[in-house]
Amino acid sequence: MENFPEKILAAVFVTALMPGPTLNVTEVYNESCSAVLPELDNRVTYDNGPTNPPTTLILGPKYLATNVYQLRCEQEMKGCDSPEEL
Template sequence: MEEKKQSRLHHFVLVHGACHGAWCWYKVVPLLKQAGYKVTALDLAASGIHPKQATKLGSVSDYLAPLMELMTSLTGGGKEEKVILVGHSMGGVGISAAMEKFAEKVAVAVFVTAFMPAPHPGVGYSLPREEGFFASPSSSSFVKLDGPENPPTSMLFGPKAMATKFYQLSPPEDLALGIMLVRPCPLFKDGLIITVFWSRI
């Protein structure tokens, strides 16, 4: 009885990192469901099978819209409506925004080696740069739609970066899957405004 009660009280919302999609949780989702939990793994805009392209997104809000829409759809307030937000890598930006806007609907937030934006200096300071292992085409590629003198507007992890920096401890099958499924991740000029409000969660 207690186990059934617990399963009703927990809804995991899984948010992927840069260039990835809901697909990257394919091993985690069945384990949580088998344990009796409700699970939602979603694609952020221009990620996974989401129909938009990175070049069509104009702001962080556009990128995070699918998560915000999901959180809005929850009736909220009561224990049975609260979610456990899980963000990996850049998914930490998304769950931070969700915590900020929907604090009453969040029971716990889990940052899995993820960005954790603070009020200052904000999320922009730690976004990927064109140095280090991102520099060569085999590592990662950057697109500059605003001109070569301006910051990049999107990036895509290359096979070298994925093999040596992200999937080096994973089975080769997972690396192959990731290389086939990653999509360009939008990079924005606008920042994500975070206050200390969600620190009470």
């Protein structure tokens, strides 16, 4: 990417967490839900009932602006009707 910056529009880096002998899936799930769910304008749905784990987590625009897209300019965060407006 550093060699040809004019040819790259965007890059996405993905990380993952694997459970191991001292880390189980339940701990990872509980920790990630407690960190993300109460934040700002996120929405959670419980299609299988409130006693079961959430089925959908929709990250809201305020959460995305402060935690994910903090380096994007304000015009991009407001949204555009067409790519030409960027």
